[in-house]
Amino acid sequence: MSTSRESSPVPPDEARTRIEQIADAALRRFARYGFKRSSMDDIAREASLAKATIYLHFKGKDDVFRAMIERFAAQIEARCAAVMAQPLPFPDKLTALMLAYFATGYAAFGDGEHLQELKALMASIALRELQALERIFTVTATALLAQSASSGEIALGSLEPIGIVETLVRAAIGAKMGTPPSLETYEARLRLAAAVAAQAVAKR
Numbered sequence: 001m002s003t004s005r006e007s008s009p010v011p012p013d014e015a016r017t018r019i020e021q022i023a024d025a026a027l028r029r030f031a032r033y034g035f036k037r038s039s040m041d042d043i044a045r046e047a048s049l050a051k052a053t054i055y056l057h058f059k060g061k062d063d064v065f066r067a068m069i070e071r072f073a074a075q076i077e078a079r080c081a082a083v084m085a086q087p088l089p090f091p092d093k094l095t096a097l098m099l100a101y102f103a104t105g106y107a108a109f110g111d112g113e114h115l116q117e118l119k120a121l122m123a124s125i126a127l128r129e130l131q132a133l134e135r136i137f138t139v140t141a142t143a144l145l146a147q148s149a150s151s152g153e154i155a156l157g158s159l160e161p162i163g164i165v166e167t168l169v170r171a172a173i174g175a176k177m178g179t180p181p182s183l184e185t186y187e188a189r190l191r192l193a194a195a196v197a198a199q200a201v202a203k204r
Helices: 012-033 040-047 051-057 061-085 090-109 115-125 127-150 161-174 183-200
Strands: none
Touching: 012 040, 012 051, 012 061, 012 090, 040 051, 040 061, 061 090, 061 115, 061 127, 090 127, 090 161, 090 183, 115 127, 127 161, 161 183
């Protein structure tokens, strides 16, 4: 990982565990208090580690933030891959994929007072990691549609998979508009969007 220091005396497996522990702690801290109000001391306390341990792996908060997004993307990708591996009918698999990607993100970040700050940071100091995160749903959902059409489970007709995926992304974003919904309400809206999309490509 680019944020690890080559001079670290920590064994690779232990270093990876520590980096993941720090990244998970940073996500919890940043989601609750924001980036600016979180110091390296705060992150160390959240991770139950000494600050010196944090500095073994990261030069500063920017590096921690990038590692946090990278770690979160890996977790999301694993969830989406697990959905794709399940022997589910297309409507159920699409719904599960929507929940694995969007609902997991909403549960982690929500629409709290610090979300705009974190979004701005993603676009400024973690753009590469953000783009990788955003590609996960696009790539996975497009593959699901293509595979399901190829097997004859759904009929795309004149619809393009990427167009359907982009519509689902906009629906997921729109489902958070207005008064921030509870996670349960947001999940219900995602299920509805998935059901509408599944109905649009159902075989007649």
